[in-house]
Amino acid sequence: MVNYLATVVVTLKQVVNDPQGLTVKSGLRQLGFDEVEGVRVGKHIEVRLTAEDEKAARTRVSEMCRRLLANHVIEDVRFQVEEQDAQVGASR
Amino acid sequence: MKFGVVVFPGTWSDRDCGQVIEQVLGAEVRYLWHKDRDLQGCDCVILPGGFSYGDYLRCGAIARFSPVMESVVTFAEHGGLVWGICNGFQVLCETGLLPGALIRNEACQFRCEPAHLFVERADLIYTANLDRGAVLEIPISHGEGNYFADPATLSQIEQNGQVVFRYCQPDGLVVPAANPNGSLHNIAGIVNEAGNVLGMMPHPERRAEAELGGEDGLKLFNSVVDAMNDILVAS
Numbered sequence: 588m589v590n591y592l593a594t595v596v597v598t599l600k601q602v603v604n605d606p607q608g609l610t611v612k613s614g615l616r617q618l619g620f621d622e623v624e625g626v627r628v629g630k631h632i633e634v635r636l637t638a639e640d641e642k643a644a645r646t647r648v649s650e651m652c653r654r655l656l657a658n659h660v661i662e663d664v665r666f667q668v669e670e671q672d673a674q675v676g677a678s679r
Numbered sequence: 680m681k682f683g684v685v686v687f688p689g690t691w692s693d694r695d696c697g698q699v700i701e702q703v704l705g706a707e708v709r710y711l712w713h714k715d716r717d718l719q720g721c722d723c724v725i726l727p728g729g730f731s732y733g734d735y736l737r738c739g740a741i742a743r744f745s746p747v748m749e750s751v752v753t754f755a756e757h758g759g760l761v762w763g764i765c766n767g768f769q770v771l772c773e774t775g776l777l778p779g780a781l782i783r784n785e786a787c788q789f790r791c792e793p794a795h796l797f798v799e800r801a802d803l804i805y806t807a808n809l810d811r812g813a814v815l816e817i818p819i820s821h822g823e824g825n826y827f828a829d830p831a832t833l834s835q836i837e838q839n840g841q842v843v844f845r846y847c848q849p850d851g852l853v854v855p856a857a858n859p860n861g862s863l864h865n866i867a868g869i870v871n872e873a874g875n876v877l878g879m880m881p882h883p884e885r886r887a888e889a890e891l892g893g894e895d896g897l898k899l900f901n902s903v904v905d906a907m908n909d910i911l912v913a914s
Contacts, residue, residue, distance in 0.1 A: 599782070603782060604827075606825075658740070660832075
């Protein structure tokens, strides 16, 4: 089995109002960052897992996103999967 | 008539509900621990307010995996009365027993204040003692009570008449100014198509004694008791 690190990013769908993002945007503009046109606040989730290969890891992470990590009524989810050597994995 | 009140780690309104059920209604209450599967023959299961599992990940997201929820889902699917209040409403949406989701309040603030509710449905067990168009004053207390559903779902909910309560002014007018959290269509509470699963953000258990500011919330509890007693007597 191979060790993988999945990095999952969950954000509110574009059609869902993101009051947190709007508040952060207005904060940035108050600080003088006039070029800021939009901010969306989301979640960053790291999942360490083992799998036969990257395809299998992706399948499992996709299932995790569907069943728990994101609520598909309101959220979009995307993720990356990268191989990790066992020592890095064990120290985290 | 026996009520079950589910207790998750982080639930905070369980004893408030229990107080109303036992001391005000004089009915029986059973506290149902999240790790138990036995609903102990309860006629109505309440999922009370609070912060189940610390609201980790999303409000209600973790609670839905607890053993007691498996039994609650089965109970609801067989027509059992399941009543989600505040966090309980969030749990019901996460579980899929009710459509849509509850997201952060539009103002990004926790709102704890009285709210007025326009009663859209008076034909449910929960609202049997009310009239359509009645206005109830029941407080809200939440940071994530902003009801959202995609346009197709929202239109379905409206067509099916699944909206039970809408935020309104004291005179009953449903207007944007009366909306405390940004909920679509001022939605404060909805029911499933069958009418046995109710989710609402306001806290009726906090308006069930005159000494605590009013009895509008008690009308919902009384409706359930009266309707269930009729059913139990008839059977």
